[in-house]
Amino acid sequence: MSRLTISIFSESRAGILNKVSSAFSRRKINILSLTASECEVEGIFRYTLLVEDDESKIRKMVLQLEKQVEVVKAFYHFEEELVSQELALFKIPTSSMTNGNAEKIIREHNARFLTIEQDYAVVEKTGFRAEIQALFDELAPLGILEYASSGRVSISKPETNIQSYFNQEVLGEKISRRISI
Amino acid sequence: MESVKSQTITAPSTQQVNGSKAVLEALVKEGVEYIFGYPGGAIMPIYDELYHYHDQLKHILTRHEQGATHAAQGYARASGRVGVCFATSGPGATNLITGIADAQIDSTPLVCITGQVAAHLLGTDAFQETDIIGISMPVTKWNFQITKASEIPGVLAKAFYIAKSGRPGPVLIDITKNAQFEEFDFSYEQCKGFRSYIPTPKLNFDQIDAAARVINAAEKPMLLLGQGVILAEAENELKAFIEKAHIPTAWTIMGLSALETTHELNVGMLGMHGNYGPNKLTNECDVLIAVGMRFDDRVTGDLKQYAKQATVVHIEIDNAEISKNVHAHYPVLGDAKEALTALLPVIEENNHEDWLNEFRAFAQTEYDKVIHDELNPESAELTMGEVIKFINEEVNNDAIIVTDVGQHQMVACRYAGFKQTKSSITSGGLGTMGFCLPAAIGAKMGAPDREVIAIIGDGGVQMTIQELGTILQTGVNVKVVILNNEFLGMVRQWQELFFDKRYSATEMINPDFMLLAKAYSIECEKVDERDKLRAAIHEMISHDGPYLLEVRVGKENNVFPMVPSGASVSDIILEKPQNI
Ligand SMILES: Cc1ncc(C[n+]2csc(CCOP(=O)(O)OP(=O)(O)O)c2C)c(N)n1
Numbered sequence: 001m002s003r004l005t006i007s008i009f010s011e012s013r014a015g016i017l018n019k020v021s022s023a024f025s026r027r028k029i030n031i032l033s034l035t036a037s038e039c040e041v042e043g044i045f046r047y048t049l050l051v052e053d054d055e056s057k058i059r060k061m062v063l064q065l066e067k068q069v070e071v072v073k074a075f076y077h078f079e080e081e082l083v084s085q086e087l088a089l090f091k092i093p094t095s096s097m098t099n100g101n102a103e104k105i106i107r108e109h110n111a112r113f114l115t116i117e118q119d120y121a122v123v124e125k126t127g128f129r130a131e132i133q134a135l136f137d138e139l140a141p142l143g144i145l146e147y148a149s150s151g152r153v154s155i156s157k158p159e160t161n162i163q164s165y166f167n168q169e170v171l172g173e174k175i176s177r178r179i180s181i
Numbered sequence: 182m183e184s185v186k187s188q189t190i191t192a193p194s195t196q197q198v199n200g201s202k203a204v205l206e207a208l209v210k211e212g213v214e215y216i217f218g219y220p221g222g223a224i225m226p227i228y229d230e231l232y233h234y235h236d237q238l239k240h241i242l243t244r245h246e247q248g249a250t251h252a253a254q255g256y257a258r259a260s261g262r263v264g265v266c267f268a269t270s271g272p273g274a275t276n277l278i279t280g281i282a283d284a285q286i287d288s289t290p291l292v293c294i295t296g297q298v299a300a301h302l303l304g305t306d307a308f309q310e311t312d313i314i315g316i317s318m319p320v321t322k323w324n325f326q327i328t329k330a331s332e333i334p335g336v337l338a339k340a341f342y343i344a345k346s347g348r349p350g351p352v353l354i355d356i357t358k359n360a361q362f363e364e365f366d367f368s369y370e371q372c373k374g375f376r377s378y379i380p381t382p383k384l385n386f387d388q389i390d391a392a393a394r395v396i397n398a399a400e401k402p403m404l405l406l407g408q409g410v411i412l413a414e415a416e417n418e419l420k421a422f423i424e425k426a427h428i429p430t431a432w433t434i435m436g437l438s439a440l441e442t443t444h445e446l447n448v449g450m451l452g453m454h455g456n457y458g459p460n461k462l463t464n465e466c467d468v469l470i471a472v473g474m475r476f477d478d479r480v481t482g483d484l485k486q487y488a489k490q491a492t493v494v495h496i497e498i499d500n501a502e503i504s505k506n507v508h509a510h511y512p513v514l515g516d517a518k519e520a521l522t523a524l525l526p527v528i529e530e531n532n533h534e535d536w537l538n539e540f541r542a543f544a545q546t547e548y549d550k551v552i553h554d555e556l557n558p559e560s561a562e563l564t565m566g567e568v569i570k571f572i573n574e575e576v577n578n579d580a581i582i583v584t585d586v587g588q589h590q591m592v593a594c595r596y597a598g599f600k601q602t603k604s605s606i607t608s609g610g611l612g613t614m615g616f617c618l619p620a621a622i623g624a625k626m627g628a629p630d631r632e633v634i635a636i637i638g639d640g641g642v643q644m645t646i647q648e649l650g651t652i653l654q655t656g657v658n659v660k661v662v663i664l665n666n667e668f669l670g671m672v673r674q675w676q677e678l679f680f681d682k683r684y685s686a687t688e689m690i691n692p693d694f695m696l697l698a699k700a701y702s703i704e705c706e707k708v709d710e711r712d713k714l715r716a717a718i719h720e721m722i723s724h725d726g727p728y729l730l731e732v733r734v735g736k737e738n739n740v741f742p743m744v745p746s747g748a749s750v751s752d753i754i755l756e757k758p759q760n761i
Contacts, residue, residue, distance in 0.1 A: 011377050015314065015324075022319055063501035069323045069343055072377045 033151030084154030091146035200330035201230035207337040217249035221269025224296025226361035244647035248619035250280020255623030271309030286610030290349035322350030330363035342372035347380025399468035408435035409473015415518035431459035437605035454591035458543030464751040476506040486749035562735035565592040580632035585617035585641035588670040615644030709733035
């Protein structure tokens, strides 16, 4: 079993997500997290999925995904080949700052307040899963009203980016660059 | 700014049409001859327009939408062109699914067009609304829902391109009713490619060189050919290749007929009911060269004991197939025709006579233990094999043989003789009973100059037997041979061998097939005696028109050899084990 991050670059069209997720469910591969966003190439969407499974099974599935007509390219990477981050939001009672030491915890964890209302505050933490978990564990005794976290967003270290793929392979088409979100 | 009027005058290639007419114009532009289909509410505007296209597009009204897909598959496989289906929304569309799934796994190019409720009703559970895009997604190469007429030309052009390019497959296009009515400026341009899809990967000559080196050094090479050879139209290149390097060549049932039966290097069929030699020697060859095949489990048996000693060269257009089931030491990614063309000059002339003799020795054993009795039985009961033998003689190994699924399929694939490619049409990957009768109808339309013979079991024929109505209505000249053993034979064989003869739900009480044929005004005959068999086959082939021949064969005959499921290919058995 390996922890693998799968990146799928595809034309953006309704239904692609359906294809992607059915490729996983068909093989009973559990998706630990999923993020979708635009990428640096106009019109191309990027899906980032985290899974834990046999590399050979994932390799085959990635090839099957890449075969989909709208999918431009699909990759999988090991942890060390990636820079990745997750984002979490915590809603905590404002009282926890007066009664407890929430403020100090938040500072120590390099998290920040997004908003502070009369009854509650919303805190943002960006980092690795373990760092988010550590903050969660410290805030939990003070009371967490609501918690949400994103899937991972990652950038691969090796040269396998989609732009280079386009530059080599695609029908000489000019790719317009854009700032990725 | 120019006026709108002058713009339309300077653009003569566009014309105002409704979506329905655009669909039919697109089909005409794609060179479509036949549409296999069935009308209904949501596709009525297209059928209404079709009324005016009788001279350009022939519509075959099958008796069930499943029949339409199989007929389109038969047409595609016999002709090498794209098969086209029409169906209405809801049940019409869902009835297509079995054929689409069959086409997907057997790489058959289809474009299926379904009607859909009007766009404003989508998602409301309207009458005959079904999410056919969602349902067909896992079994299509591509699908798309059109809700505006202006999308029709671009999407249909893409549909045909995707269906036939690279590794072919089925495409489904769902068109809402409003789009069928809507008027727009139509112009059509065939699709030549788009950025996310690379149907035919460029050959890598390093891979060619590496493959050539191992092939040249091989002492016991063996080649496995699959349908990829037929789809790439690489039959001549393959033959030149194996002749130059002198390589014994076996085939999957999807590759059957790519190499003529009598070719010296044709060592027979792979897999569960394949020939003895190629199965045994898969585990003895030193280099295994697979061309356009995907190592299906019916071919490989237990993968852990499959060709472990061999260096594997895999020539394949679909990257996802390489090292999927069997590790390819030397992959060659690309079109089979291009790859074999590139290999031909770099492989050396060779002679592997001793190695070929090993195949011959196994073939002799198989003949003595299995084939002789199957083709020349001493019992009074007729065998499936002798029926195929007489058909071979009658048509001089030169018919299109369409088979269904079961014992008769295995027997037909084992014993039918072929001279030309694209002559064996069967449901390989999905094993769809009911495939044969409609597929034979389509095959005859795709290859009108050829004799088309359907070989069907008494079980499978009843799955799509209503297509006798299509034969009646079109008069299509297909010969239908029902090999009647009054059992779901293949399942019964497994019950006999692996379930202590508990014949659970496999015995068939059949209708009178002669009365049925007569009801459909189809000439017919029934044979249950050896003396009359040859004459009956002669009569069937000589008859100018469709014909149904029922042959009563032994009820409990088995197909051998057999690789028991889960066993290694080299553990293939020639007869029923003693302990059973
Ligand atoms: C649609 C479908 N249902 C069930 C099966 C399972 N099956 C495979 S072979 C077979 C028996 C076929 O019997 P018959 O058509 O009489 O042919 P025979 O084996 O006797 O030649 C069955 C039921 C199948 N392949 N397809």
